[in-house]
Amino acid sequence: MHILFVNGINTHFGGSGKNATSHWMQSFVNNGKEVDLFHTVERFGFKSADFYFKLIQAIYFFPGTIFRIFTTPIAEFFYKISLPVVVKFIFSLLRKNNKYVIFSHHASFYLAFFVPKNKRVFICHDLLYLRAKSMGASRFTQRLTLRIEIKYYKLAAKIYTLSYQEARIIKKFINSDATLIACSSIDSNLYFEATDCNLDFAMVSDWRRPENMHGAVKFFSQSHTYLDKKTINFYIYGYGSENLYFNLFAKYSNNVNLKFHLIGSFTSPLEIKQSFYFIPIYQGAGIKLKTIESIRLNKTVIGTKGAFAGIPPFIMNDTMRRIDSIDDLYTVSKPASNEKLSSFREKFKEYFLDIGAC
Structure with a gap:
């Protein structure tokens, strides 16, 4: 054929x-x-x-x-x-x-x-x-x-x-x-148990895309309470990271609770050491490739509603956690277990087929 x-x-x-x-x-x-x-x-x-x-x-x-x-x-x-x-x-x-x-x-x-x-x-x-x-x-x-x-x-x-x-x-x-159909393989060759409970979040995206930049700027434009709370670290990866970093750094340079770190482009996803992916996005109903790739890398996804667009709600579990505000990030504790990640992968493959087999 x-x-x-x-x-x-x-x-x-x-x-x-x-x-x-x-x-x-x-x-x-x-x-x-x-x-x-x-x-x-x-x-x-x-x-x-x-x-x-x-x-x-x-x-x-x-x-x-x-x-x-x-x-x-x-x-x-x-x-x-x-x-x-x-x-x-x-x-x-x-x-x-x-x-x-x-x-x-x-x-x-x-x-x-x-x-x-x-x-x-x-x-x-x-x-x-x-x-x-x-x-x-x-x-x-x-x-x-x-x-x-x-x-x-x-x-x-x-x-x-x-x-x-x-x-x-x-x-x-x-x-x-x-x-x-699946837009990416969700199978993982990584078999480690994520136990990092630090409030360290990787923000990985092509920040040149307007919807990605819009989502991040909109999320961090919210008011929040941060007195006597732990410091949250955000590590910004991907194309156009500089624009987002300087935008957020200028806004929060005097905030001791929100810290932004510029990483920029990277050659392999294995370079991303944080256990949590944070995806602030609000537009579109299409599935987010970065969400699927994060599960493949054994990462727990924290995101706004748009981060989980396209995924059937009845297959979601602890690997994906929706938040609506900056304060909600403080409720994030232990990453999802390997059992939860494996369970989601199997359910995902039941509903999203391999295009070559269709």
């Missing part, structure tokens, strides 16, 4: 999208399937996504760039429309007889018009309808976004999704069943 996988996001320079795509490619190979990866975003020879890369990309995706400027957040269906991509895609279709063509991310869905319906598979994540609501869009914009989504998802022979909540929404509005 041959599969063409159409990647609609920029995965050339790291990030959760790259990790998820790599996981899916390996899953196909492990299950004996032949797969080609088609990128709608070219790297153009750049080593990083700098200003010149973005400028050339804007020209390359004209007229899609116009949609991005004037119609956000609806534009994600259209802002990567590009004649060169269409031509390249048609040639890719002609080279091999594909059993299925899988479209990852709604920015690639317009290419589905060149594929027979019985071969179209969409990977649905970060529903635009929910994003429009979280951004405070007008009711008209919400309705229009929803209608566009419904039109596109009805073009698919099969829909995969990464989120339990999004699967329910697709069922409600499109009357179609969506298959839950």
Whole structure:
């Protein structure tokens, strides 16, 4: 069986999208399937996504760039429309007889018009309808976004999704069943018992993403009581850490109870020694890759409601603990046991399938 996988996001320079795509490619190979990866975003020879890369990309995706400027957040269906991509895609279709063509991310869905319906598979994540609501869009914009989504998802022979909540929404509005797939392996080769009871939290994310920065700034903007309480240490990892660190350091430089430590980029998750991952995020219904990866690393996840979006509430246990305020962090004590972590992994694999086996 041959599969063409159409990647609609920029995965050339790291990030959760790259990790998820790599996981899916390996899953196909492990299950004996032949797969080609088609990128709608070219790297153009750049080593990083700098200003010149973005400028050339804007020209390359004209007229899609116009949609991005004037119609956000609806534009994600259209802002990567590009004649060169269409031509390249048609040639890719002609080279091999594909059993299925899988479209990852709604920015690639317009290419589905060149594929027979019985071969179209969409990977649905970060529903635009929910994003429009979280951004405070007008009711008209919400309705229009929803209608566009419904039109596109009805073009698919099969829909995969990464989120339990999004699967329910697709069922409600499109009357179609969506298959839950995993965006990362959750199995762990680490067999240590976390016993660290210190209030030390790792904040690991791509802080260049607006929703991640927004979540952290919003959480730490809350008022809190801290007299006669222990010091909480936050270790900031990932791309863009400097911006978040200096933002929070300026606000809390005189606070003896909240201490921020800049770590920045790292080469291996094994470098993260803290037993707790702290994920302050409020936007989106899509599953958070950092939450799944933290469980794989035997970490206990502490987060706001958005950190656990996409995960069925009935499989959650002590490995994931929701908090709503800074003061709630003081209630965190011992990390989850290996038994709890193993139990969650097994339940997760019952509901989130391996894409190569679907």
